[in-house]
Amino acid sequence: MSLNSILPNNEAMFNFFKSYRLPLYFSKPVLRHIQEFIVAATAKGYRGKVVDIAEWSSVHRTSIGHFLSDGVWDASYIQKIVQQESLHFVVSHSKETEQPLFVIHDDTVCNKTKPSSQAQRPIQQTEFHFSHLEGKSIWGHQVQATLVQCGNHSLIHTIHRYDKTKQSKIDDACELAKTMPIPPKSGYALVDSWYTCSKLMNTYAARGYQLIGALKTNRILYPQGIRVRLDTFASYVTQKEVRLVTVNGSSYWVYRYEGALNDIENAVVLLCWPKEAFQESKALHAFLCTDVSLETQTILDYYSRRWPVEIFFRQAKGNLGFNGYQVRSIRSIERLWTLLAFTHLYCTIGLGKPLPFGKGLRKVRKEVKGHYIQWIYGCGKKGIPLDDVLKHLKAG
Known part of the structure; x- marks a missing residue:
């Protein structure tokens, strides 16, 4: 039995690679590194650091660093796989079930420590970005993500760094919108x-999609042709004009406005207050929907389906090292993000049947553990000395 690699053969993962013809485009060493990344990224305690990946590799961490920074492999091919397969899956599911197809845009900040002015090799392309989660500007990379969803299935479509020197967030989202398939x-x-x-x-x-989005309360409405701020208009809404709507177990008083806004000829705007906070100004939330045929309940139910992108960011930072990377070149960082997206795809649709990411993650961990046990058992049957096995596993 060969001891050339720490990782035992993983037939399921190899078949996943083969289904996308990776062996035709990448060398065996590159495929081994991709496998090592997926195994490391799905292991408990992974922090996104090169040393964590090296724990699952027979090579030194400097070789992993070289693979990310200077290795000869086309990350764009893997990006294309993630984009095409995520769309293919949700479009097929929409055709089969006749359920709507959702595209979800959001952004986050990967927090980094601001380097000293004396630092010779700071992490590239970091700067201050406003974090909605923390309510302040923090140092790091701003990352935009797009998820596609149908039914109970949410898949990552793209992860990329937002560069405000090139175009706005809106222009960036518009470029992605132009690539979306016509919904079935x-x-x-x-x-x-x-x-x-x-x-x-x-x-x-232009691609056949409606938009449902949160709305800032300073937006301008035109009820009966009168120009007024949304929050000002909301202060005149009475209890008789609202209805109670329950979404995901929480109840809200909702007023429905249909008409014009600045730059928008006609749309539905929902003014919402939590059940116990009607007419409290700080509790007011507003949502816009361009599909005026939808019922109020449906609009809010559909908007609640945006939540998986928040879950994705939480899982990516908590489980896949999205916030903990320490590689410094932007090329290495973007390659890490590409492999992270590929790992997410594997955990959701690469394990025989579609799974939520959390369940897929646990299944991969069990499979890897099982392969190790089988491999160690095989070493014993082959008569390979225990000291050699322990040394190979970096356990002795």
Whole structure:
């Protein structure tokens, strides 16, 4: 039995690679590194550091670093696989079930420590970005992600660094919108208030999608042709004009407005207050929907389907090292993100049947553990000395 690699043969993972013809495009050493990344990234305690990947490799961490920074392999091919397969899956599922197709845009900040002015090799392309989660500007990389969803299945479509020197977030989202397939049944783009604008609405409309997005309360409405701020208009809404709507177990008082906004000829705007906080100004939330045929309940139910992108960021940072990487070149960082997306795809649709990421993650861990036990058992049957096995596993 060969001891050339720490990782035992993983037939399921190899078949996953083979299904996308990776062996035709990548050398065996590159495929081994990709396998090592997936195994390391799905292991408990993974922090996103090169040393964590090296724990699952027979080579030194410097070789892993070289693979990420200077290795000869085309990360764009893997990006293309993630994009094509995520769309193929949700479009097929939409055709089979006649359920809507959702495209979800959002962004996050991967937090890094601001380097000293004396630092000779700081992490590239870091700067201050405003974090909505923390409510302040933090140092790091701003990353935009797009998920596609149908039914109970949410898949990562793209992860990429936002470069505000090249184009705005809206323009970036519009470029992605232009690549979306025509929805088989119906399609909706789900966004937060930073993306809710006529330009993105019109771009998605050209592809057959409606838009549902959060709305800032300073937006201008035109009830009966009168120009008024949304929050001002909301202060005149009475208890008789609202209805109670329950979404995901929480109840809200909702007022439905249909009409014009600045740059938008006609749309539905929902003014919402938690059940116990009606007419409290700080509790007011607003949502816009370009599909005026949808019922109020349906609009809020559909918007709640934006939550998986928040779960993705939480899982990617908590389980896949999305916030803990320490490689310094932007090429290495973007390659890490590409492999992270590929790992997410493997955990969701690469294990024989579609699974939520959390369940897929646990299944991969069990499979890897089982392969190790089988491999160690095989070493014993082959008469390989225990000291050699322990040394090979970096356990002795």
